[in-house]
Amino acid sequence: TQLLEQSPQFLSIQEGENLTVYCNSSSVFSSLQWYRQEPGEGPVLLVTVVTGGEVKKLKRLTFQFGDARKDSSLHITAAQPGDTGLYLCAGLTTGGATNKLIFGTGTLLAVQP
Amino acid sequence: DAGVIQSPRHEVTEMGQEVTLRCKPISGHNSLFWYRQTMMRGLELLIYFNNNVPIDDSGMPEDRFSAKMPNASFSTLKIQPSEPRDSAVYFCASSSSNQPQHFGDGTRLSIL
Numbered sequence: 001t002q003l004l005e006q007s008p009q010f011l012s013i014q015e016g017e018n019l020t021v022y023c024n025s026s027s028v029f030s031s032l033q034w035y036r037q038e039p040g041e042g043p044v045l046l047v048t049v050v051t052g053g054e055v056k057k058l059k060r061l062t063f064q065f066g067d068a069r070k071d072s073s074l075h076i077t078a079a080q081p082g083d084t085g086l087y088l089c090a091g092l093t094t095g096g097a098t099n100k101l102i103f104g105t106g107t108l109l110a111v112q113p
Numbered sequence: 114d115a116g117v118i119q120s121p122r123h124e125v126t127e128m129g130q131e132v133t134l135r136c137k138p139i140s141g142h143n144s145l146f147w148y149r150q151t152m153m154r155g156l157e158l159l160i161y162f163n164n165n166v167p168i169d170d171s172g173m174p175e176d177r178f179s180a181k182m183p184n185a186s187f188s189t190l191k192i193q194p195s196e197p198r199d200s201a202v203y204f205c206a207s208s209s210s211n212q213p214q215h216f217g218d219g220t221r222l223s224i225l
Contacts, residue, residue, distance in 0.1 A: 033213070040218065041218050042217050042218050042219055044216070045213045045214075101146075101214065104155070
């Protein structure tokens with residue numbers, strides 16, 4: 001069974017602080033995605049990382065895929081209250097023509113003004 | 114563009130009743146996914162369809178759960194009979210082949 005463990009599970013910080021969320025697995029994935037989910041809504045895709053060692057930046061968010069494609073991290077610089085939400089990593093497994101996602105356990109982030 | 118549309122948004126019913134959740138995928142998408150999200154187990158894939166055909170239903174908890182996709186624009190997830198432990202938020206997502214999945218806003222199901 002492929003599992004994705006995220007840490008920390010919960011994080012409450014002050015506006016302006018930096019933070020890092022980790023996503024770890026013993027399995028290799030063809031790619032890894034990060035989603036953010038807000039209350040009452042479905043997850044929304046932030047980024048997909050494909051190549052081992054790849055780093056992608058989305059404004060104040062930096063995503064990194066581990067060299068062995070088993071782990072990933074999300075770093076947020078100068079967090080803002082609008083960053084509050086549930087962050088989910090998801091590993092992509094390919095079977096035929098359909099992408100099957102295995103979701104991580106989630107990190108609930110609260111940024112206090 | 115309309116996203117994935119799920120109905121109802123909220124459902125409260127008594128245990129033993131039949132529950133039917135509905136999903137309209139994004140037009141042109143050929144893959145459809147049903148997920149369940151709970152605090153304890155996170156977001157779990159229940160079943161997915163490709164070109165209206167069920168491909169993998171290994172995540173369906175038990176025989177009380179069934180899903181159908183009679184055409185490319187509609188899918189249902191049915192629970193019969195429902196139990197309190199089925200209470201969760203159920204999400205539907207759709208995608209084109211090898212493209213990212215787009216999620217609906219979910220159905221919050223409470224079984225009393």
